[in-house]
Amino acid sequence: MRPEHLIVAPVLLPLATAALMLLLGEGRRGLKAVLNTASTAAGLLIAIALLQRAQADGPAAFGIYLPGNWAVPYGIVLVADRLSALMAVLAGSVGLAALLYALARWQHAGVYFHVLFQLQLMGLYGAFLTADLFNLFVFFEVLLAASYGLLLHGGGPDRVRAGLHYIAVNLVASLLFLIGVAVLYGVTGTLNMADIARKLALVPASDRGLLHAGAAILAIAFLAKAALWPLNFWLPPAYAAASAPAAAVFAILTKVGVYAVLRLWTLCFPADAGASAGFGNEVLVWGGLATLAFGAIGMLASQQLARLAGYSVIASSGTLVAAIGFDTPALSGGALLYLASSTLAGCALFLLVELLERARQVEVGPSVIDDGAAALPGFAEGEWSPGTNLDDDEEALIGRAIPAALAFLGVAFTLCAMVVAGLPPLSGFVAKLALLTALLELRSGPAWTLFGLLIGSGLLAAIALMRVGIRHFWSPQGRPAPRLRIVETLPIAGLLAAVVALVIHADAALAYTRATAQTLHTPALYIDAVLQARPVAPPPRSTPP
């Protein structure tokens, strides 16, 4: 066991857990739940350890592991740098929250939930850690195949219909991914990302067009997954149809596409890349702006809370892609903080959606939740003394206890809405402020457009979420309190605590994301670190007796 083995652990651990759970067969849910939780928590701890190592090693921290022990451009390389570690921690947090939520009810809604969940995490960790283009494709397929299963989890016509569209769109995107990889391989003769970036300068002018075409096709595949307009019409129905824990995990799936674009574009097309400098940046900026506007209008237009959450994911994707397109370290640093805060808040929002919908259904006809032991208490309405203020129904206005469950939902929803809309004082605001400050220094037309759209979309999001809040919390009268299980409220509380921690330690978080952006925009660091990795010498063979 060497310290480098920690880099491959987030991939191997879920794979081993999934295989073990497959062997256990369909039953034994309790044991599987324990295994799954332990493995997911261990994965998160490993990701945090990677993050701490990346931070402790200064700006140029690259943990490099060669899984096959082949010399560098030939074998697969796993790289845990600051960006990968940050994304892995986000994936682990989102995964753990969604899993805890699923333990209450959703794990019983279909077979193989735990196996699919672990494979989903394996695909996510692998996609964030790999430094090989084809290996990235393989991990994309792993996470997509698991997401097909998770989307269909629970069954029903809506999920199957949305699942069919989702699978068809993603299969086409995967084919485009393959075409892009093949063209890049044909032009550069390598699949290692660092090696591709190094060889781009040597590509003759006659092949430059082919190279750009390949990169553009690859980008379409990534941007379809990142839900860039006009490639994002699949997202709202699919995310609205998915079960709550699946949708919560999907909150990070769009970020995988954003991550891939950020990684490849900062590596391959920096400002000093000669004829390819800044290739496609304008498309990213304007595509991101259109996506942001589309997402904001969609939020305002949706009636269902689940669709609103889907459109908020689209809006955050648009912000990120537009910010990446400017290719400026200051803007990328703010965007990474925005990515962290919007992923956590998006995950919490998707989990809240189901609880709020359940609260509404209680109004229509109280459904029976089968256990009473692990539910939050609803306060009993006490008798009131004569002379107190009474409302229209002759009930006391003062001293009427808000049921704990409803209070929790209200506070959690308000915090979520504040992060999603970017209102002070939570992390969404800090991240948006970092973006706006960086935009002020750019002073170009697109920068002013993004500046205006960021503020405008925040306003639209605030209006849309406030309307939902009024509909769910203020307008209903005399509704019995919804019953929540504590295990369902834990993950939401945990995610919101993480968001609050991001504000309290905003200085450290921004310093981290800015250092990450600086490293990203100095691609030579990454290229040198990967190409200088050497295979481990084989252990000396014992002489045969």
Next chain:
Amino acid sequence: MEAVISIAIGVLTGAGVWLLLRPRTFQVLIGLTLLSYAVNLFIFSVGSLAVDAEPIVRAGVPADLAHYTDPLPQSLVLTAIVIGFATTALFLVVLLALRGLSGGDHVDGEEEAP
């Protein structure tokens, strides 16, 4: 040979895209399959097409692309075939589930209004 391969890829892609845009689920499935054939052929062709060349190094022959064919695209195609096959099978299952639930084979689960 380049012309034959190009035409084959073009015909497969054209037929695949056409079928992909049809409203019946089975046509979409066949379209996806044809597209994946086209993509696999395309990957194969980026390793520079060669006749009578093998990817295994022999003693005494210099190891360069003038004497051998590139083995990497072949292994990529192999991986892509396996992954494409698995996801197509999954799509087929969802297709059958939708047919069972909706009773029709329209991709939206219901016929368009006439």
